[in-house]
Amino acid sequence: EDSPHTGRLALYLLGLRATCPPVSPHRSLVTWLKYYLEEDWRGEGERGHPVTSYYQYGLGVLALCVHRKRVRDQVVQRLLTAQHHGRLGHGGNTVDTEAVLALAFTCLEQRRLVGTELAAKLRLAAHEASRNMAKAQGPDGVIGNIYSTPWALQVFLATGECQTEPAFSQAMAALLENLEAFGTAATMAQVLPVLHGHSYLDIASRHCGEEPDTLTPLDMEPLPEVPGNKTVQLVVECPLPWCYDLRLYDRLVPVPAAASLLDVLQAAAALDPREFRFHTQDTPQGPFLTQVLGLEARQEKRNYWQILSAPDTPLQMGIAEYRPADGATVTLRLSEW
Numbered sequence: 001e002d003s004p005h006t007g008r009l010a011l012y013l014l015g016l017r018a019t020c021p022p023v024s025p026h027r028s029l030v031t032w033l034k035y036y037l038e039e040d041w042r043g044e045g046e047r048g049h050p051v052t053s054y055y056q057y058g059l060g061v062l063a064l065c066v067h068r069k070r071v072r073d074q075v076v077q078r079l080l081t082a083q084h085h086g087r088l089g090h091g092g093n094t095v096d097t098e099a100v101l102a103l104a105f106t107c108l109e110q111r112r113l114v115g116t117e118l119a120a121k122l123r124l125a126a127h128e129a130s131r132n133m134a135k136a137q138g139p140d141g142v143i144g145n146i147y148s149t150p151w152a153l154q155v156f157l158a159t160g161e162c163q164t165e166p167a168f169s170q171a172m173a174a175l176l177e178n179l180e181a182f183g184t185a186a187t188m189a190q191v192l193p194v195l196h197g198h199s200y201l202d203i204a205s206r207h208c209g210e211e212p213d214t215l216t217p218l219d220m221e222p223l224p225e226v227p228g229n230k231t232v233q234l235v236v237e238c239p240l241p242w243c244y245d246l247r248l249y250d251r252l253v254p255v256p257a258a259a260s261l262l263d264v265l266q267a268a269a270a271l272d273p274r275e276f277r278f279h280t281q282d283t284p285q286g287p288f289l290t291q292v293l294g295l296e297a298r299q300e301k302r303n304y305w306q307i308l309s310a311p312d313t314p315l316q317m318g319i320a321e322y323r324p325a326d327g328a329t330v331t332l333r334l335s336e337w
Helices: 006-018 024-039 054-066 073-084 091-110 116-135 149-158 166-177 185-195 200-205 261-271
Strands: 229-237 247-256 278-283 286-292 303-309 329-336
Touching (some): 006 054, 006 185, 006 200, 054 091, 073 116, 091 116, 091 149, 116 166, 149 166, 149 200, 166 185, 247 261, 261 278, 286 303, 286 329
Antiparallel strands (some): 303 329
16 A cells, blocks of 8 residues: 555554554654655645545644644644644544544644644634534434544544533433444544543653553353344435446345444455455454445545435444344445535
8 A cells, every 4th residue: 555554553552642653653654644645745835735634644643742843834724724624524524624623723732742822723713613513413423423422522532522512411311322333453542531521631640660461351241142043124225326237236134143334345245256346454443445346445536435224314423333133224326426
């Protein structure tokens, strides 16, 4: 893969800082992250854009700040400009990205890693992001979607608005009702600080003294075996103008009762590999659907595989976590954003 691993390295460095490591192992990784932030920018100055995404780029700036490392003012200005001109994405993804940027801005301002004039701009941008989080809250308390809600809560905590913003308590209540959705290490890492009243910014101020070695392996209980089988209706749709047909696949797929959607896709491919095939990409949040029936979802083409449970409810969890009910219809729809 040619694109820089900005987001992955940033998350690794955030996790590493939280474990209070000795200084030496991560110094070269911080240097690499600075290099990635330069390699990740395509185009001239503020008018360019990241090769990866603004989400990953913002994570890179946040991770460097948590490690108390300065970044060039131009790097910070790129993020300010993107937020100001509304270039951060769509739907729930906007909440994730704007929240990461707000955390990076707040960190840089609070740690005094930028000059006074830029710090004032960052403070205003972070509070604007916080207002946008509140506006994005749905009637169920969720902000964006269930996975972007912890990011929004971290912003309220980091900016100190958790005491005054009514959206905070409503979002926290929604989060507590949906904790079962956070089944991977990456999603748990976003939720756990919030449940303890912290944001990623607090990693930087941890006292890494002599801590007792109290970590013990946790025996993960396997998911309970559900006896019997179920049948799931699997539909593939392509409403885009260049597709030869709207409904490209429609079939009942028999699977074990405990099967996830990923299991359903694998079962469909096993039934007839010529009729159904798919590809996934591993991400920190679990496998991500990238290709179905040879049709590839690509960020540069601004399309993605939207997963819907009947009739039109977007899936709020990963394909490896979602377990369709017996008789459920799941639609894979190639969509544009």
